[in-house]
Amino acid sequence: MRDAPVIRIDLASSVPAYRQIANAIRTLLVSGAFPIGDPLPTVRQLAVNLGVHHNTVAEAYRVLSEEGWLDLRRRHGAIVLDRSRPRPSREARPSLVQRLRELTAEAQSAGLAPGVIADSMRAVATELTAGKLKKA
Template identity: 35%
Template sequence: MTRRTPLLINISPGDPRPIVKQIVDGVRRLVASGELPVGAAVPSVRGLAQQLTINPNTVAKAYNELTNEGWLDARPGLGLFVAPPRQRLSEDERARRLDDAVVRFTGDVIGLGYAPDTVLRRVADELAQCAPKKTA
């Protein structure tokens, strides 16, 4: 029997993102940082739904999106596992998504009144937390 790695993600009802998006973003962050290593088995749909106290259909949608994007591999009869790294999107699609994210982000923070260097420092700190963790 494969040991399932618990997903330490937080779901916040006050977050403007849908719960599916919060799960997808949380798993992406865990994989990108190395906290969820390649080949790790993720909890079942029901298991994660119980952990987060949400509807299993919501988890199924998030897992489906992560599988379609190549973050997770479905192994029939065994479950879902973290997929090996690969180029998940074309260069054009990556650039388009980055542009969209930057425009959305700028629109969200412009009214907060922070100096650009403060915003850039906070973004850099957040990205650093997502960088792969070095293991001894």
């Protein structure tokens, strides 16, 4: 049996916990850590593991379901869907830009220079495109 991927969140962050969870799971999905057709941990199980309310995890799963990453079924949990051909979304780019602004502000407040941030973003995008996301 393989080990479940580790999801970490920062409860002190200004980014809502549900968004941190959705972002972490999305990254794991893109990297192939959760194979297509596999179930994710139950909402309650992941909530206990992360120390958050189950509604927080449920909201993260709902976001990922709306993006086409998960199939949410009562009594069957969250099942990973095939996203080899992502659905286009009008909201995708503005949402991405907003999240990048938040991430950039957070990185700058941690003392990282804009060039380092940009280089890091490019490197991550390249890794994701190549399917070689490095584990942190």
